[in-house]
Amino acid sequence: MKKIIIVALMALVAAGAQAKGVVKPKGYIFGLSASFSDSTVYFTDIQALDSVWVEQKKETLLSRENYSAQLKNYFTSRGESHRTCLVVFSTKRKQVEKKFVKLKKLYTSGKKSYDVRFLGPDDFHFVTIDLKEIYSETVKKK
Numbered sequence: 001m002k003k004i005i006i007v008a009l010m011a012l013v014a015a016g017a018q019a020k021g022v023v024k025p026k027g028y029i030f031g032l033s034a035s036f037s038d039s040t041v042y043f044t045d046i047q048a049l050d051s052v053w054v055e056q057k058k059e060t061l062l063s064r065e066n067y068s069a070q071l072k073n074y075f076t077s078r079g080e081s082h083r084t085c086l087v088v089f090s091t092k093r094k095q096v097e098k099k100f101v102k103l104k105k106l107y108t109s110g111k112k113s114y115d116v117r118f119l120g121p122d123d124f125h126f127v128t129i130d131l132k133e134i135y136s137e138t139v140k141k142k
Helices: 002-017 066-077 094-110
Strands: 022-035 040-044 046-056 083-090 115-119
Touching: 022 066, 040 094, 046 094, 066 083, 083 094, 094 115
Parallel strands: 040 115
Antiparallel strands: 022 040, 022 046, 022 083
């Protein structure tokens, strides 16, 4: 009996922990790629994404790891498979611009010298990920 109660409680907790996804008409994103084996750091430009999926309460980008994977796959296709990639996202352009400037300053000023390079839209572009199947029960257009 105790096992059944524990399993039921775990199922309830897991169901409640699932983030509720909403679709926002627009979001802004940029990527950063660095490597521990060299001093070259790449920044993508700030890009607008249409119909982005965000977590309902905090407006954080859902499936962020898939956007990072897009950037990682770009570098892997260029023969640079050992790079660490991350993305910065917000539904407000000014917030993304602020973070972009802060990170750029971190890598362009200071004692350590980094080779900072920028990827334009012709080099790399993020593709919006549609999470309709995963979040079909909780979708709300805003």
